[in-house]
Amino acid sequence: MKRVGIIIAVIVLLLVGYLGYKQYQASKTTGTPNTISESAETVGNAVKGTIQDLLLAGKSVTCTVNDETAGGGTGIIFVSGKKMAGDFRTTVEGETTESHMITDGTYSYIWSSGQTEGVKIKVDEAKITPGASGQPGSNEAFDLKKETGLKCTPWAPDNGKFNPPTNIRFTDLSAMLKNIQQTTTTGKTTTPQGSPCDQITDAAAKAECVKALGQ
Known part of the structure; x- marks a missing residue:
């Protein structure tokens, strides 16, 4: 059960981090200087920055990620415009x-x-602000807005990297994140009819989903 809880925490934080990036990108003023955009062009150069800034740079790069803080981890990401693929290893x-x-x-x-x-x-269906009360802390997984070690090289995009695996059954959690947004805005927990947790077939994972939503 503890391992299932860790997996749920990783999933929620990654989603919240990416959606926070989307909201930040929408409000970002065009032409604002970006340090990562220049760093990413330097082959083999290790830099400090955030994955969010890397995405905002709009480059086609592959980067190794190394978070040396407590609870951090490692990973590799592939970025091409607004598309990203990443593999992460975290220890909690x-x-x-x-x-x-x-x-x-x-x-x-x-x-x-x-x-x-x-x-x-x-x-595009959800607007989530990272760091809101009740969301996982940044030490539970990779936070896209957290400064970390990046070592990037230019990459010729391979669109196959951005195709989800066909052997995984994906549950659409759009409704759940809308509920989180509503809770963050009003301070009151609402229970949507037909909870997205009902779509999870694994009993332990479903229980953790319900717990995470406070239902």
Whole structure:
């Protein structure tokens, strides 16, 4: 059960982080200087920055990610415009989790190694602010807005990297994230009819989903 909870935390934080990036991107003034855009062009150069800034740069790069802080982890990401694919390894309370994320510009898909189920979210349907009360802390997984070590090289885009695996069943959690947004805005927990947790077939994962939503 503890391992399932860790996986749920990883999934929620990655979704919240990416959606926070989308909201930030929408409000960002055109032409604002970006340090990562220049750093990413330097082959083999290790820099400090955020994955969010890397995405905002609009480059086609592949980067290794190394978070040396407590509870951090490692990963590799492939970026091309608004698309991203990433493989991450994080350790929380002695439990190591390998999680994967693909964003194809319309949906974000997230799943963990060894699992047959994952989640997806239509990124344009939700506006989530990271760091809101009740959301996982940044030490539980990779936070796209957290400064971390990046070592990037130019990359010739391979669109196959942005295709979700066909052997994973993805549950659409758009409704759940809308509920989180509503809770963050009003301060009151609302229970949507037909909870997205009902779509999760694994009993332990479903229980953790319900707990995370406070239902």
